[in-house]
Amino acid sequence: MIEVKDLLIKYGNHTVLDHLQLHVGSQESIAIIGPSGCGKSTLLYALAGIIKPQSGTIEINGEAVNGTRKETGVILQSYGLLPWKTVWENASLGLQIRKLPKKDIQTKVSKILKQLHIIDQKNKYPVQLSGGQQQRVAIARALAIEPDLLLMDEPFSSLDAIVREELQHVLVDTYYRKKLSILFVTHNIEEAVFLGQKIIVMQPNPGSIRAIVENEHFGDPDLRKKKSFHETCVKVRQLMEGQTE
Numbered sequence: 001m002i003e004v005k006d007l008l009i010k011y012g013n014h015t016v017l018d019h020l021q022l023h024v025g026s027q028e029s030i031a032i033i034g035p036s037g038c039g040k041s042t043l044l045y046a047l048a049g050i051i052k053p054q055s056g057t058i059e060i061n062g063e064a065v066n067g068t069r070k071e072t073g074v075i076l077q078s079y080g081l082l083p084w085k086t087v088w089e090n091a092s093l094g095l096q097i098r099k100l101p102k103k104d105i106q107t108k109v110s111k112i113l114k115q116l117h118i119i120d121q122k123n124k125y126p127v128q129l130s131g132g133q134q135q136r137v138a139i140a141r142a143l144a145i146e147p148d149l150l151l152m153d154e155p156f157s158s159l160d161a162i163v164r165e166e167l168q169h170v171l172v173d174t175y176y177r178k179k180l181s182i183l184f185v186t187h188n189i190e191e192a193v194f195l196g197q198k199i200i201v202m203q204p205n206p207g208s209i210r211a212i213v214e215n216e217h218f219g220d221p222d223l224r225k226k227k228s229f230h231e232t233c234v235k236v237r238q239l240m241e242g243q244t245e
């Protein structure tokens with residue numbers, strides 16, 4: 001579904017991604033992890049069509065990415081909610097831009113807000129919400145457009161452990177219901193192993209892929225309690241510390 005070939009991205013003279021190759025199959029959930037500054041967000045932005053590579057190609061579903069794509073849902077680090085719009089208005093933004101009939105917007109937004117347990121906050125403004133609630137609204141807005149690909153940059157980094165785990169479960173549940181591909185950046189090894197069917201470990205200077213860990217236990221709601229979970233976490237940690245597979 002995603003085919004990245006020879007991706008070269010520089011900021012000035014600084015090469016951030018050096019001829020990176022990546023293949024992501026359809027309906028896969030991919031975690032990207034690696035040290036600070038190795039180019040994780042840059043890769044995500046390039047996939048979202050927000051930044052343009054110096055050379056190389058990115059194809060999604062066989063089509064070259066040249067700018068943003070209407071079937072890609074994007075959640076950036078700051079959630080990107082508009083402070084002057086309510087929960088309902090923020091969640092329906094993508095559908096309004098697409099000029100869907102009012103009735104369809106009503107049905108879709110109310111369904112997604114219910115699924116994310118945020119419907120009772122629909123008339124509130126972002127400033128009146130907790131971090132976890134704001135995150136749900138950002139997820140609702142991204143999912144309302146029924147994306148085939150969801151890109152997320154450290155989606156749960158500012159949340160406490162309990163809310164973080166709750167939203168991780170929401171995401172796994174969404175993944176199975178919507179049958180979409182998910183690619184997310186995280187600094188958190190446990191999050192990568194819980195949410196990633198494949199875990200891409202990146203290395204810096206210049207940014208490239210060190211290893212891809214297959215996570216066969218992905219999707220098990222009780223994964224955290226299992227030995228295999230901890231074994232995969234250790235494996236990812238070792239790869240991040242520079243040990244080879």
Ligand SMILES: Nc1ncnc2c1ncn2[C@@H]1O[C@H](COP(=O)(O)OP(=O)(O)OP(=O)(O)O)[C@@H](O)[C@H]1O
Pocket residue numbers: 011016034035036037038039040041042043
């Ligand atoms: N707009 C920019 N102009 C110049 N350099 C940039 C710009 N954005 C990022 N960089 C540099 O590119 C490199 C990769 O940045 P990027 O944000 O992709 O890394 P990251 O792996 O996501 O980092 P972190 O984990 O800290 O968020 C870093 O060295 C960063 O300083």
